[in-house]
Amino acid sequence: MEKNEAEFMSKLLETFKTEAKEHLQVISDGLLALEGDLPESQKKELIEKIFREAHSLKGASRAINLVTVQDFCQTIENVLAAWKRRQIISSQELFDTLHASLDLIEQMVFSPAKGQSNQSDSISLLTQKIDQLLKEKKEEIPPAAASMQPKTAEKEKTIVVVKEPAISKAEATKPHSHDIAEIFHREQTIRVSIHKLDRLFQQVEELLNLKLAARQQTSDLKQIQETLKQWDKKWGRLRSDVHSLQEFMETSERSDSSEFSKKILDFFEWQQNFIKSLQENLNRLVKITSQDYRLVGGVVDTLLEDTKKVLMQPFSTLLESFPRMVRDLSQELNKKINFECQGGDIEVDRRILEEMKDPLIHLIRNSIDHGIGTPEERAKKNKPPQGTIKVSASQISGNSMEILVSDDGEGVNIQKVKDSAVKNGLLTQKDADLISGQEAAMLIFQSGLSTSAVITELSGRGLGLGIVSEKVDKLGGQVFVETKQGLGAIFRIVLPLTLATFRGIHIKISGRDFIMPTHNVQRVIRIDKRKINTVENRETISIDGRALAYISLSDLLEIEGAVEESRDKFLSILVVKAAEKTVAFGVDKVLGEQDVLVKGLGRQLLRIKNTVAATITEWGTVIPILNPQDLVKSVIKGVPNKISTALSAPVEARKAVILLAEDSITSRMLLKNILESAGFEVKTAVDGAEAFSIFKTDAIDLLLTDIEMPRMDGFVLTEKVRALEKGRDLPIVLCTSRESKEDREHGIEIGANAYLEKSNFTQNNLLDVIKKLL
């Protein structure tokens, strides 16, 4: 009994969490909207709405006995009540306090165990602030009445509680007439946990194997049917002979051997009928099996499609967290940004939404960080101080949608993109001069390209847009950018609404089976081996007048073993496009295209090179599914182009030398260790002055310096180094525990290339930044 009780409580708590999340989201959305420009009447409506939500939240937390949450909700309700009555006015402080309160409630609900003392501290702090706000009420209302106000409200609610002790959400919202329609509407739907749905979907997906097995059986049976037809042919040819033999036997009845021959002829007769009936049975079986296959195929496909629809969610679930993120980021960067969302009601496969979250965050952050300038910068360009970022989704056909992320900021600086691409060896100067602005803009989706002169925590490592393109590509979509310098940029992403059943091309490489995702394969061709040209140590192949890099997959994947050395002078080639690059891969054999049930590789293989997942055939064999993005990247890495080898080979022969200036011995040893194990040579200095004297005499490739140091600090050191001829182009990374915006700006002004906050950095992002700058 007790166990049941506990189980029930934990279920109740889960339900409450889901509900609380919704309430908090509505309140948060409402607050964000209220911060913008709205007509007074709408504002009033919104305040009323969030007041009701807070009230419902309070009711729900009371129902499961979360007293602290309930009390705190009451405090917030008091402010909202006063706000509703216009006893307090909208102010930045009010919004900040309310947002902070929402965060706190979320924390109390979702991680109550974490830092309980902290939470109670925050509660009292915020309660104080709120009380302060309430005290600053307008004096229009007599102070006595004003101070009574919240109390009366409280009393009213207590009465409600007495009347309806078992408060549920529906009851808490009951008094508001227009919610009734909503309740009615809700009765048509049912809440099912995502976990359950996912399990259901996985099982439905497994049915795909049934379909594949049925197809295989049908084709096996048809094979037997064909074999039997050979008998038909042979028999057909012999038939007349047997007949004449029979007739001959009948006419020469007196022959001694007649009895014996008759037996044989009888047997022929019987055998013929026997095989005929076998054939008929087989034909019937083939017919039934083909019917079954069509039936199973149809049912499985429909079931799969319908289950996918069950897993669809409105686009708005993805948009929810963005307004808050934009608000926080723009405040941090001192920018004014108006964030708009459209098309939230379009329904999309949940797995697509999940995958798209990171790419959209990247795009929006990118717009905030690089696109939109500060109000001062915008004023110089005659733009309104407030920038606008718009995310809109629209369905463009039966199964595809378009997401636009646009801003009215600076746009993409095409010249910078070209310069950066040339510097990174992605383009030659000649090509860079030739390509159009639009083509150049598309280069920003290549990994490792950043136009930002300064690397910050937010962006500039040149990875973000590469990730966007990779994710979109994996989902079977496409991404484009349109930009007008100075006027803004529009990122256009075209995506499917549901994930299609994965299709792959079954290939053989050195006797081993692999699957290549069909989505990335542009063409499958057979080509004369002699058509492979070797240009500057790279193999290329000309297809439709276009020269493509060619590599055999068994070489790339380092698979040794029995290469099926066909005498054939033809090669099978898959033309694969991924990560904005096209490569021709040579394989031993192409077995055909098929539906593939994708399975993960398990926890131990979190991510491996060149293989993204695996599938199990209907016979139980495991076949790896190749990762086209990785393959294409491997080609680029493995076959360095001539320019970069010519230029960088002698430099890479010696270790890059990093000068490290840091006064704390612990930090110094730690950093030295990290850098040395990453293959750099490290020279250390205990302060700026020592570092400067080392720099003057030694060959240094990069300077990594702390800011606060005795004798000479990091800023002065940077300025001094920059003033020297040999220090003009030296990559300088500032690294500090001070997290102030002014410091960062100062660092950038005096010419640092990157600015890392110690609290934020991890070994990996430090090394990433350094490798990028070198």
Next chain:
Amino acid sequence: MTENAIGSPNKKKEILKNRAEKLAKLSETQNTANASIKVLEFKLAKESYAIELRYIQEVYRIKDFTPLPTVPAFVFGLINVRRKILSVIDLHVLFGIPRKEEAIGKKAIIIQKNDMEFAFLTDDILGVELIQLDAIQPTLPTLIGIQQELLRGITVDGLAILDGEKLLTDSRIVVNESV
């Protein structure tokens, strides 16, 4: 599991005999017995190893496996265990023990804890043993690196006890590589 864990009939006899002896001894010493652990003993080449039973999901006879390209050498490949794909690692490589023979027909031990689950290859399964905790000595100082870290200790008889917990949580066992 016991059914799978037993090898040839001869071995079976031997194991049963050993087990009977052990059980006989056990009852003698039961009163004074200290805490003990149940382990499954197996072979890697000629060396004897053991891992605690509580980490073992099942012993799986390898009928077929799929090697993976461009993975670290200790990743042996993938197997299909009742339509679930599991990775198999090769402790021989991690421990620097030679492994020449064909893997088909060999047994892999599937271990699992929380979310982590994978299999490792063995050359033979010897059987279940009860090991007194105080019979386990710390590892030999001659062992270095990952081999030493993944071992819980060695018994007087020279049986090396793998640290199942460590094996299932060590970040070096998890492959996370990009191009």
